[in-house]
Amino acid sequence: MPGGIRCRWLNRMRTQVAIIGAGPAGLLLAHLLHRDGVDAVVVETRSQDYVAARVRAGILESSSVELLESVGLGGRLRAEGHEHRGIYLQLPGERHHLDFVDLAGHGVWVYGQTEVQKDLVAAGTAQVHYEVRDVALHEVTTDRPFVTFVDSTGAARRLDADVIAGCDGSFGPSRGAAVPTDQFERRYPYSWLGILAEVAPSTDELIYAWHPDGFALHSMRSETVSRLYLQVPNGTEPADWSDDRIWDELATRLGHGVDGWQLTPGPITDKSVLPMRSHVRTPMRHGRLFLAGDAAHIVPPTGAKGLNLAIADVALLSRALVSAVLENDPRRADSYSDDALRRVWRCTHFSWWMTTMLHATGDPFDAQLQLSQLRWVTTSPAGATGLAENYAGLPIGF
Ligand code: APR
Numbered sequence: 005m006p007g008g009i010r011c012r013w014l015n016r017m018r019t020q021v022a023i024i025g026a027g028p029a030g031l032l033l034a035h036l037l038h039r040d041g042v043d044a045v046v047v048e049t050r051s052q053d054y055v056a057a058r059v060r061a062g063i064l065e066s067s068s069v070e071l072l073e074s075v076g077l078g079g080r081l082r083a084e085g086h087e088h089r090g091i092y093l094q095l096p097g098e099r100h101h102l103d104f105v106d107l108a109g110h111g112v113w114v115y116g117q118t119e120v121q122k123d124l125v126a127a128g129t130a131q132v133h134y135e136v137r138d139v140a141l142h143e144v145t146t147d148r149p150f151v152t153f154v155d156s157t158g159a160a161r162r163l164d165a166d167v168i169a170g171c172d173g174s175f176g177p178s179r180g181a182a183v184p185t186d187q188f189e190r191r192y193p194y195s196w197l198g199i200l201a202e203v204a205p206s207t208d209e210l211i212y213a214w215h216p217d218g219f220a221l222h223s224m225r226s227e228t229v230s231r232l233y234l235q236v237p238n239g240t241e242p243a244d245w246s247d248d249r250i251w252d253e254l255a256t257r258l259g260h261g262v263d264g265w266q267l268t269p270g271p272i273t274d275k276s277v278l279p280m281r282s283h284v285r286t287p288m289r290h291g292r293l294f295l296a297g298d299a300a301h302i303v304p305p306t307g308a309k310g311l312n313l314a315i316a317d318v319a320l321l322s323r324a325l326v327s328a329v330l331e332n333d334p335r336r337a338d339s340y341s342d343d344a345l346r347r348v349w350r351c352t353h354f355s356w357w358m359t360t361m362l363h364a365t366g367d368p369f370d371a372q373l374q375l376s377q378l379r380w381v382t383t384s385p386a387g388a389t390g391l392a393e394n395y396a397g398l399p400i401g402f
């Protein structure tokens with residue numbers, strides 16, 4: 005039918021890089037490619053407002069900050085973000101400060117993923133189709149891969165590309181289209197109950213607390229918004245915890261009253277439970293499909309590596325795709341997976357190490373090992389430097 009054929013052609017588009025997912029990995033990749041003259045189109049199932057408002061990570065390594073700054077995304081970050089020299093480690097009755105600047109040469113920045121996302125949207129460099137559905141990847145092992153989807157008006161679309169970048173997180177279709185050679189997974193027998201509260205942080209830098217009742221973390225988003233977490237059993241529902249119970253438990257675990265320190269409670273505006281797992285799929289490439297960010301790996305949040313890994317992945321991937329697409333040089337694309345996985349495994353180890361050092365398991369032997377490890381980290385310069393170097397971050401090309 006002629007109408008059908010015309011419609012099919014009208015709905016067909018071509019780009020150099022088709023990007024699935026407009027989270028930080030997808031939008032930053034589009035931004036980096038745009039700066040280097042590579043055309044990209046992003047498809048995203050959610051709305052722009054939903055993606056920008058999701059409560060997510062909040063700590064940037066200095067290498068992430070330098071990268072964002074080098075591509076014109078550092079203005080608001082430097083003005084409104086907060087540089088922290090280090091973190092506090094809390095044990096019952098004692099608090100220790102680790103100064104990353106002294107120990108490893110640089111600190112970290114408190115700047116929410118939502119803010120990074122807003123800066124990327126404001127840059128206006130990514131061409132994004134929001135609120136699409138039925139996204140499917142095709143022919144990824146040929147030199148003519150394409151993506152099909154239904155756009156927000158209900159029209160069926162086809163996007164032809166030289167390569168596809170799967171930046172669609174842990175539940176998107178790219179993972180299914182990229183057949184892994186190996187998958188590695190660790191599930192943890194606990195979760196985090198996370199809250200956002202309209203109250204000034206009770207601390208100048210993050211507090212990571214070991215406590216026999218379970219781990220707690222005091223983080224923050226701004227001078228007026230605090231972000232805090234409690235270790236809870238898997239299967240916990242947010243409604244199981246009243247606001248008063250949350251604040252009481254946070255006060256106990258974070259050391260309220262020790263040396264006069266006080267935790268100030270405030271109105272809770274968001275309450276959610278986060279499962280914890282480590283997952284790596286290798287390689288991070290299947291034919292002309294390249295995976296980046298949560299689509300390729302998940303880390304538990306202890307140590308704040310998820311967002312930084314996504315940023316490091318796309319920094320490598322954009323260089324690889326620029327060489328492949330503009331200069332017809334496949335070498336960086338060929339080594340992308342191995343290059344990215346070096347850092348992925350370092351961060352996977354660090355996140356696992358921080359997680360297992362700080363969370364209560366109910367086993368007294370585990371507790372003694374954790375306390376011994378924490379004493380080493382808080383008293384030995386070698387132990388402290390190892391934590392500082394990994395937390396504050398390694399260079400992008402590590
Ligand atoms: N089609 C298009 N987009 C999709 C699809 C799909 N079928 N499925 C999921 N997406 C989108 C999601 O809606 C989301 O916006 O892909 C995006 C993936 O974004 P993130 O989950 O934020 O993942 P990533 O960009 O890799 O960033 C990693 O996010 O989960 C945190 O801790 C993690 O901070 C880290 C960061």
Ligand code: PHB
Pocket residue numbers: 060061062063210221223224231305306307308
């Ligand atoms: C956060 O602010 O959300 C956060 C900070 C540090 C972590 C995890 C989460 O280790």
